[in-house]
Amino acid sequence: xxxxxxxxxxxxxxxxxxxxxxxxxxxxxxxxxxxxxxxxxxxxxxxxxxxxxxxxxxxxxxxxxxxxxxxxxxxxxxxxxxxxxxxxxxxxxxxxxxxxxxxxxxxxxxxxxxxxxxxxxxxxxxxxxxxxxxxxxxxxxxxxxxxxxxxxxxxxxxxxxxxxxxxxxxxxxxxxxxxxxxxxxxx
Amino acid sequence: xxxxxxxxxxxxxxxxxxxxxxxxxxxxxxxxxxxxxxxxxxxxxxxxxxxxxxxxxxxxxxxxxxxxxxxxxxxxxxxxxxxxxxxxxxxxxxxxxxxxxxxxxxxxxxxxxxxxxxxxxxxxxxxxxxxxxxxxxxxxxxxxxxxxxxxxxxxxxxxxxxxxxxxxxxxxxxxxxxxxxxxxxxxxxxxxxxxxxxxxxxxxxxxxxxxxxxxxxxxxxxxxxxxxxxxxxxxxxxxxxxxxxxxxxxxxxxxxxxxxxxxxxxxxxxxxxxxxxxxxxxxxxxxxxxxxxxxxxxxxxxxxxxxx
Numbered sequence: 113x114x115x116x117x118x119x120x121x122x123x124x125x126x127x128x129x130x131x132x133x134x135x136x137x138x139x140x141x142x143x144x145x146x147x148x149x150x151x152x153x154x155x156x157x158x159x160x161x162x163x164x165x166x167x168x169x170x171x172x173x174x175x176x177x178x179x180x181x182x183x184x185x186x187x188x189x190x191x192x193x194x195x196x197x198x199x200x201x202x203x204x205x206x207x208x209x210x211x212x213x214x215x216x217x218x219x220x221x222x223x224x225x226x227x228x229x230x231x232x233x234x235x236x237x238x239x240x241x242x243x244x245x246x247x248x249x250x251x252x253x254x255x256x257x258x259x260x261x262x263x264x265x266x267x268x269x270x271x272x273x274x275x276x277x278x279x280x281x282x283x284x285x286x287x288x289x290x291x292x293x294x295x296x297x298x299x
Numbered sequence: 300x301x302x303x304x305x306x307x308x309x310x311x312x313x314x315x316x317x318x319x320x321x322x323x324x325x326x327x328x329x330x331x332x333x334x335x336x337x338x339x340x341x342x343x344x345x346x347x348x349x350x351x352x353x354x355x356x357x358x359x360x361x362x363x364x365x366x367x368x369x370x371x372x373x374x375x376x377x378x379x380x381x382x383x384x385x386x387x388x389x390x391x392x393x394x395x396x397x398x399x400x401x402x403x404x405x406x407x408x409x410x411x412x413x414x415x416x417x418x419x420x421x422x423x424x425x426x427x428x429x430x431x432x433x434x435x436x437x438x439x440x441x442x443x444x445x446x447x448x449x450x451x452x453x454x455x456x457x458x459x460x461x462x463x464x465x466x467x468x469x470x471x472x473x474x475x476x477x478x479x480x481x482x483x484x485x486x487x488x489x490x491x492x493x494x495x496x497x498x499x500x501x502x503x504x505x506x507x508x509x510x511x512x513x514x515x516x517x518x519x520x521x522x523x524x525x526x527x528x529x530x531x532x533x534x535x536x537x538x539x540x541x542x543x544x545x546x547x548x549x550x551x552x553x554x555x556x557x558x559x560x561x562x563x564x565x566x567x568x569x570x571x572x573x574x575x576x577x578x579x580x581x582x583x584x585x586x587x588x589x590x591x592x593x594x595x596x597x598x599x600x601x602x603x604x605x606x607x
Contacts, residue, residue: 203342207461244459245458245460269457270456272454272472
């Protein structure tokens with residue numbers, strides 16, 4: 113039996129959300145405009161630690177999305193510091209996973225954390241969740257993310273024309289997809 | 300001008316509020332048709348009882364990011380399907396469309412097309428959306444054809460999105476922008492030309508009547524049509540084509556062309572002088588008019604807009 117810890121990479125660890133301590137860090141991120149724009153296509157607003165705590169408590173109470181939503185956090189193995197978010201939304205019937213990935217602070221970017229976290233996420237999706245493909249939706253203005261997913265083997269599948277409005281103008285939302293066979297070939 | 304007609308009503312159907320109580324039994328019945336349900340959802344279809352259908356509706360249909368209507372046939376009041384917008388992103392002024400006619404007995408009657416048309420009018424005209432998107436199984440050819448006809452543009456496909464009956468199925472992503480609605484194909488936008496016929500023996504007199512008396516400038520007729528006789532003229536950016544046709548009594552038909560002019564009484568005198576008998580038309584508001592026949596029997600009307 114393979115007893116490797118599938119949540120751990122060389123430098124990072126995928127963990128559960130910590131509803132008590134994570135909100136303090138995420139509240140800081142939410143005040144970083146570029147994190148909002150890069151991680152999320154929904155209209156974002158600066159959010160306090162208190163608001164986030166309440167939101168997480170509420171969600172825990174309802175258990176609503178437990179079966180579908182895997183709201184994970186990315187931490188450094190060295191000191192357990194929270195550096196990013198990885199959300200997987202499973203469409204079990206179809207066998208598809210929606211994935212979103214973000215590294216919170218600009219200072220933590222360009223260290224390869226994103227790449228390592230994505231590798232962990234994809235292994236979880238294909239080897240544990242047994243899904244057949246992964247889809248991401250990337251705002252057209254996020255060129256770094258488009259290049260990031262393309263480098264990981266994702267292929268551009270659809271361009272939802274003018275689906276987004278940001279920075280005073282319209283942008284496409286780009287869907288990229290990765291099939292299990294493509295992931296295995298690139299492994 | 301604002302007209303206060305109900306935007307969510309067509310000749311045959313209306314979009315009404317979802318009512319979990321009212322529609323629970325109905326939706327439970329639809330859920331038992333697995334073949335139909337798999338057209339609507341990539342999730343595994345499961346039969347529901349009415350209580351579950353009500354709970355599903357409570358959960359999905361009343362959220363802020365979704366707007367959901369029931370499709371009701373006006374004649375008889377039957378609810379035959381659901382339609383709505385989901386993934387409504389307010390700041391992006393964009394949303395995605397979903398629709399389903401739940402009862403197979405009501406398929407292929409144009410209800411889906413009518414419902415989507417109503418919804419798009421509402422989405423662009425009332426909600427002021429910039430974009431309506433949708434996803435559809437690539438293999439659902441009837442649905443894809445309908446969306447294309449309504450102007451939706453194919454924007455890509457999610458490959459092998461699910462597997463059914465041992466075969467991979469793609470999902471098509473389609474979108475429609477505000478300036479693309481209504482689609483050009485949905486309406487004729489103006490009259491390009493009308494044709495008037497005379498016998499070939501009368502062709503020279505027809506040139507005299509239409510080009511000289513009415514004063515219409517002749518325009519070039521394509522080489523490919525030249526040996527067929529006749530001529531073309533222009534009026535107000537549109538065209539009159541005069542062609543030949545034998546053995547027809549033109550004086551017996553009521554069909555006519557109305558020529559809009561200023562100085563209507565001068566025109567009446569001019570036609571009378573050319574030997575065309577004229578008579579008063581039945582009055583209509585906003586216009587003065589009279590009618591006559593051209594020298595070849597074609598009925599014609601002259602009309603002038605008047606104040607008040």
